[in-house]
Amino acid sequence: MNLDARSVALHLGLIAVLIVLGFVLPTYHQGNLARILVLATYAVGYNVLFGYTGLLSLGHAMFFAAGMYGCGMAMHLGGLTVIPAFVIGLICAAALSAVVALLALRTIGVAFMIVTLMFAQSVYLTALYLGEWTGGDEGFVIAQATRQIAGYALTEPLTRYFAALTLFAVALLITARMMQMSFGRVLIGVRENEERTRMLGYDVFRHKLGAVIISGTIAGAAGAGYAVLFGYVGATFASVQYSIFPLLWVLLGGMGTTIGPLIGVAFMFYLIDYASGVTNAYMLIAGAALVLLTLFARAGIVGEIRNRWVPWLP
Amino acid sequence: MMLLETKGLTRIYGGLRAVDKVDYTLAKGEIHALIGPNGAGKSTFVGMVSGRIPISEGEVWFDGENVTALPAHARIQRGMAYTFQITAIYARLNLFDNVALALGKRDKATVLAALDRVGLADRASRIAGDLAYGHQRLLEIAMGVAQNPRLLILDEPTQGLAEGEIEDFNALIKELAGDTTILLIEHNMSVVMALSDEITVLDTGRILARGTPDEIHANADVQNAYLGTG
Numbered sequence A: 001m002n003l004d005a006r007s008v009a010l011h012l013g014l015i016a017v018l019i020v021l022g023f024v025l026p027t028y029h030q031g032n033l034a035r036i037l038v039l040a041t042y043a044v045g046y047n048v049l050f051g052y053t054g055l056l057s058l059g060h061a062m063f064f065a066a067g068m069y070g071c072g073m074a075m076h077l078g079g080l081t082v083i084p085a086f087v088i089g090l091i092c093a094a095a096l097s098a099v100v101a102l103l104a105l106r107t108i109g110v111a112f113m114i115v116t117l118m119f120a121q122s123v124y125l126t127a128l129y130l131g132e133w134t135g136g137d138e139g140f141v142i143a144q145a146t147r148q149i150a151g152y153a154l155t156e157p158l159t160r161y162f163a164a165l166t167l168f169a170v171a172l173l174i175t176a177r178m179m180q181m182s183f184g185r186v187l188i189g190v191r192e193n194e195e196r197t198r199m200l201g202y203d204v205f206r207h208k209l210g211a212v213i214i215s216g217t218i219a220g221a222a223g224a225g226y227a228v229l230f231g232y233v234g235a236t237f238a239s240v241q242y243s244i245f246p247l248l249w250v251l252l253g254g255m256g257t258t259i260g261p262l263i264g265v266a267f268m269f270y271l272i273d274y275a276s277g278v279t280n281a282y283m284l285i286a287g288a289a290l291v292l293l294t295l296f297a298r299a300g301i302v303g304e305i306r307n308r309w310v311p312w313l314p
Numbered sequence B: 001m002m003l004l005e006t007k008g009l010t011r012i013y014g015g016l017r018a019v020d021k022v023d024y025t026l027a028k029g030e031i032h033a034l035i036g037p038n039g040a041g042k043s044t045f046v047g048m049v050s051g052r053i054p055i056s057e058g059e060v061w062f063d064g065e066n067v068t069a070l071p072a073h074a075r076i077q078r079g080m081a082y083t084f085q086i087t088a089i090y091a092r093l094n095l096f097d098n099v100a101l102a103l104g105k106r107d108k109a110t111v112l113a114a115l116d117r118v119g120l121a122d123r124a125s126r127i128a129g130d131l132a133y134g135h136q137r138l139l140e141i142a143m144g145v146a147q148n149p150r151l152l153i154l155d156e157p158t159q160g161l162a163e164g165e166i167e168d169f170n171a172l173i174k175e176l177a178g179d180t181t182i183l184l185i186e187h188n189m190s191v192v193m194a195l196s197d198e199i200t201v202l203d204t205g206r207i208l209a210r211g212t213p214d215e216i217h218a219n220a221d222v223q224n225a226y227l228g229t230g
């Protein structure tokens, strides 16, 4: 099997396993996994920028929130059905990421982190300030009856699971394909040696711009998906905490690997879930586990597997 | 027909005129060596030609077009290739990926052929940063050649190469000659004498002399300023 065939087999195999899990898992874990898949979609988007392009954003919650509010408000206030509202969420996230990219990409290094952090903070404060429409701190709930596609209720666990899986699978396959195309290869080149890449004739700015927009739009798709599948929209999702999460997930799972984001989210989700069953100081246990991983598996879970055993992992 | 021309090309660092009003022409198909002592401004000059270093004053013309205002990537797209004095490869990627990025495609046969030109085809799956320094230089040269450029700029390519590798390098450059115009910065005088059709001597940012290898060898100014052989 050549490299591309192995990569296709890996991704389709993973999706097949997730389909089977949807049918065999007990309800509790099925619900968890649905949430993990939506958050993993967010992490997949983050990974495009951080893992593959080498740009560290501290403000991705704004893109997640743009999708979430765009979609949620279109349903809640605009009375739209799920699909058009979801598309509006995507458009909001894409537009916001284009604007942020054009401004933030004029800076480099630490400045890029700070500019994205500041933009995200403005989005967060805007969500609070426009409380009349956004529900401010408390957010709002999307009516159960409206959360359905062609009569299939997204509140029904199995349907919700497969909707979440579809979202994740599309994001995964898009990024996996992208990383085999010239565009994705050049992103890796930018990450590894920007000057060399420019001096090979590639327009580095345009590639970074594309990476921010793709990354932000996937994050927005996750936000819109979250609103639709779990029925709640709130400012917490725009807070700095939700900008840090994808960074941790990707570091844990393995930056610059296609399946690392899912592994990272699942690992952290169940780590906290398990630790909170054992003690009230569960964040301490989670923190200790994270420290151990960064000490002994610096490339993240999938990254270490790639470094040690499976060098072809995409 | 001139492939490359600079008019009054100047680079100022603070008070230092690293390159000072250089008028230069390079004819299509020629192998041209740029020599001069350390700090003469050679790397700065080719940096401005390729767009890597901003121009303080003057113009760069490539194949009849004024490219002064174009960013580096646009000049490369027009047919320049640039190899760095300080090796700039993708150290964490393997050789195949390095060359594939230079080629802009991942066609296996083409990539391996490009690596084969510098004798590295059998190391395609090795990580570039793990190679010996001389092999990293060869990889950098292979990446320049792989782009199939009209103008190939080489900044001290043989630095760190072993004797036998230098001979192979000379052979490779002779093979390219004719199709590819080559601007070569080189300290090794035997390489310069073996390869170049013409030589320009740069000193403190200015052109000190220009001529055939024999003329340069006989030039008293050059002897004093640079060759030091007397």
Ligand SMILES: Nc1ncnc2c1ncn2[C@@H]1O[C@H](COP(=O)(O)OP(=O)(O)O)[C@@H](O)[C@H]1O
Pocket (backbone or CB within 6 Å): B013, B016, B018, B036, B037, B038, B039, B040, B041, B042, B043, B044, B045
């Ligand atoms: N980025 C820079 N800032 C300040 N001075 C520089 C810089 N780059 C080069 N110089 C100076 O410009 C002069 C020419 O340098 P360079 O072009 O590298 O010389 P060469 O390649 O001929 O050895 C030197 O005096 C060097 O110290």
Ligand SMILES: [Mg+2]
Pocket (backbone or CB within 6 Å): B042, B043, B044, B085, B155
């Ligand atoms: Mg130099």
